Amino acid sequence: MTVPADPADLRSALDRDGYVLIPSVLSPTQLETLRSACQRSAALARAGKWPFIRTLPKQFPPWPSDPSHGIWGVQHLLHPDLPDHDTFARSYFAPHIIDAVTEILACQKDALVMELYNLLVRPDEDFALRWHRDDIGPAVSPREEEELLQRPILHAQWNLALYDDASLIAVPGSHKRARTAAERDAHPFEDDMPGQQAIKMEAGDVVFYNNNVLHRGVYSSDVERMTLHGSMGVVGADEARARNVLQHGVGEWVDQCDFTCLDKDSENGMGSLAEDMKGRLIAMGRRGNVGYSQVG
Template identity: 50%
Template sequence: MPAHQDPLAHLQIHGYTIIPSFLTPSELSTLRAASSALINLSSQGQWPHVRTTGKQFPPWDPSLVPHSAGIWGVQHLLHPSLPLPPDQPSNPFTQLYFSPKLLALSRAILSLPEDDDGDDGLVMELFNLLCKPTDGKGFELSWHRDDIPREASAEEEKERLHNLTEAYSHTQWNLPLYHDSSLILVPGSHLRPRTDVERQADPYEANLEGQVVVELQPGDLVFYDNNILHRGVYSGDKERVTLHGSVGRADGGEGMRKRARNVLQHGVGEWVEQADFSCLETKEREVAEGMRKRLVEMGKAVGKGEVGYSLVG
């Protein structure tokens, strides 16, 4: 797919925006090697933070792996105990997530100016990996919005969809390490409630009116509104390793409370204070520490008892 010249404008209008060739060949090679090792370990039950086949939303049960289920994703790439190859002294996932070029794009989409110290209100959120189902069986996600349940009325959808007069409170992205056509979405659906046709469609409808298959080459980057109407289709025999992350902005108040449900349901709050940023350069490490601090503050502001799951299934 071609590049979109103004990422924020395209995202606001269409609900997604593509930046081609975001990764260098060297970065791509390093991330492929680390991802392959991590997927192998996780599919053998040696890393508990996984997405199990047959289940779309959290929580997932790692005890099913490998005897009763495969995996279609690996969670918590910033975790301090993430198993990396012995010849990989630094965490390339940490280096990517906090890289100046990725955070610069995130700032632009979140309408955040960078101050002289680079400490500009960004919030550390999620960083996961999506992969080919390791049980060899194709796996499909139903049509959904990440933080609005299927049962929501049109009025409820209107209330929770993004308002173009306001800055985004967070941004979400996919970064494939191999050719990827798994993401299917309906452009513009992030701005409106579902139509009657969309509401009545089968949850796994293969050809929803207006849908677009997002074709990405290795190293391309796509940002998308997580409440756009979308689904995923994963082949059991086609290579897939796609990094999947999000970054937020510290706006405080009710906006932070609403966002907490989508972020903290994944369990990141259990280890974030122990995350290791020693592989980063000084300025990048300072930015990372600030982003971590704001995530911890978000968790404290919400309270553990208030965090539930956005969707079920």
């Protein structure tokens, strides 16, 4: 996997492979603070005290709010009702994220749009996701698939691991082409897809990936997983991107977030950047009910 020495190489590595790893973006203190916040949030979710969850065995939203069959994720870390939301906001709007995203999207900070911040956790039972692209369903024709993959990239998506994590598996380069016949015909849970690579992260590493690279997740109930799963957009997103973001229900609470408090402990204007990014998401949400990207 590519580890760029120079931030300017991020964009080209991501373009070539469909993902790129930046090692050790967190200090030991930041790692400890985030682990504690995630432990508390996951405990609330498993106890049925946080309704926004990814439930087993469902891959795509919408998810029910009943955790009794187990969970594999906690949704809406920036929601004002989640006790640790300020810690998560500091992590979402952190300079190492903003700098990487502006580089990847080749834009200025004032064009960024707040999107999603979720937590992926160890499932209560072993669990796997089918091979998929996040916003292109499996039934499209090869020609349509090619066309959809040519759309300009208007967002960046990342996984930030708080424990070592090799659950995300991808086929490098597959974001640039339609599926091969072998990929189309493969079993949805194929364990040996040609060219597949497990994306191996150590605690504190972040991986940015194109969410239309062919990928899946394979999770063990015995291996601790706390991986922050975020995305940010750039102004000008199309209907498909609006659907990909708003299908998670973020539009229902984003206007209640107050990020101005972030300026109290930061001199880099994080609070006003966050408020501006929130405003651009609210503007996107005015489009109303945009439906869901995928079923299942």
